Amino acid sequence: RGLILSAGFFSIFVNTLMLTGPMFMLQVYDRVLGSRSEETLAALFGLMAFLFLMMGVLDWARGRILTRVGARFQSHLDRRVFSAILKKSALGQPNRETENQLKDLESVQRFFGSNVFGAMLDLPWTPLFLVGIMVFHPFLGALAVIGGSISIVLTILNQILTKNPVVIATAAGYRADRYAEHLQNEAETIRSLGMQETSFNRWHRIHRNALKQAVRANDLSGSFLIGTKTFRLFLQSAMLGVGAYVVLKGEASPGVMIASSILLGRALAPVDLVVGQWSMVQRARRGWEKQVELLADVPPDETRIDLPRPKAHLEVEQLTVVPPGARQASLRLLNFEVKPGQAVGVVGPSG
Incomplete structure (x- = not known):
């Protein structure tokens, strides 16, 4: 939103400077041709060239801003849309309309970065x-x-x-x-x-x-x-x-x-x-409408609580192991502690 407001702010100056051409022609016909003053023509020409240069710079800056509006829009939604497509497919819902959602997202991104959006600001x-x-x-x-x-x-x-x-x-x-x-x-x-x-x-x-x-x-x-x-x-x-x-x-x-x-x-x-x-x-x-429909049908995943990382420490008490089909336990009432980096193995004849 901030970038769009910035582009709109630049549009104010760009469109104001659009008056340079008509005003220059008005002054040339009414002042220069009537007075036949070369000095006046040179001054008006220099001012006109400077104003058109400023308009070009501002329009160029606005175009770069709009390009970044489209890129930021897609970067903010691509993970969300991709996850929604996978989730909808995993739930067994029909994906006839969702398989082109990434293309629809790209069409919205291209629109924001195009000169058409700039013209709509004008x-x-x-x-x-x-x-x-x-x-x-x-x-x-x-x-x-x-x-x-x-x-x-x-x-x-x-x-x-x-x-x-x-x-x-x-x-x-x-x-x-x-x-x-x-x-x-x-x-x-x-x-x-x-x-x-x-x-x-x-x-x-x-x-x-x-x-x-x-x-x-x-x-x-x-x-x-x-x-x-x-x-x-x-x-x-x-x-x-x-x-x-x-x-x-x-x-x-x-x-x-x-x-x-x-x-x-x-x-x-x-x-x-x-x-x-x-x-x-x-x-x-159309792409925007389909994005809204998809994201409304598939809400975002709930925020997960980050649990502390488990410690690599194992304590065993009263461990008894009876092999399958056996009547007697091979290991009885064992108590031991395994620290990080240690390994535990049972060695001996089977049976």
Whole structure:
């Protein structure tokens, strides 16, 4: 949790520095081109380069933090998940869903360490950037808010409509993989009984169903991806058109037109990245749900009390030994003490 909060803290500065590009373009169009001052251009260029350098360093640091978030998440749960899988299998419970739990844990780890999670940390800044465009001109702000809202609605619809197809496709893929692994383990028996053709036909049927479900899920998510991307490009061009209109009306400067378009692109960039990598988000969410289900079904072992290490000291009193089938004792009423490093043996004729 501490690392995630640190990444969120870095996101504040990274997203604030995202304003460098729009502000630089605004100053170039309104100040430099109007005054034709090379000194002003050089000063603005140096400041812009420094701010972008700082943004890159902070974004790099945030990426390293997120990578360690994923690694720490897996290191904290891998022993617990592995023990739960073994315990569930030892109790004779069905392990059809548990055999891929380690892969699910890895999918959650990859999500935490990916740039998709970083983009999700940037999503709260999207409304702020959209509202900030309204400072330039109300028309530009209204277009940005309406367009951004439509993009967010498309993202929510993507989440709702692709959830079940992705889950079905993932489950079908797991079944195909499990059956293929089963055939590999029983390859000798299958060949000796001449069941190659039957086994292939059954595997092909399962695999074809998995492929069909995967194509359906990819088609649906791809449609949302293309739709969101196309709408974003249209929105940026529309922003330039509306900006040109307010410039012609004398209500804004040319710099405002360019800066608004750039700021809109910055605002919608996290949305595009999340939608484009939505399959990773779905796998991570499904993996998280399965981890929660597994750990809830198999509680952790109770804490054991560490007993003191037994001392290597043996005291024997009144020892009597009667061999099997005999009536008389071979050893009677013996008392002795064995200290660490000593050995005791009985030597003599048997019987």
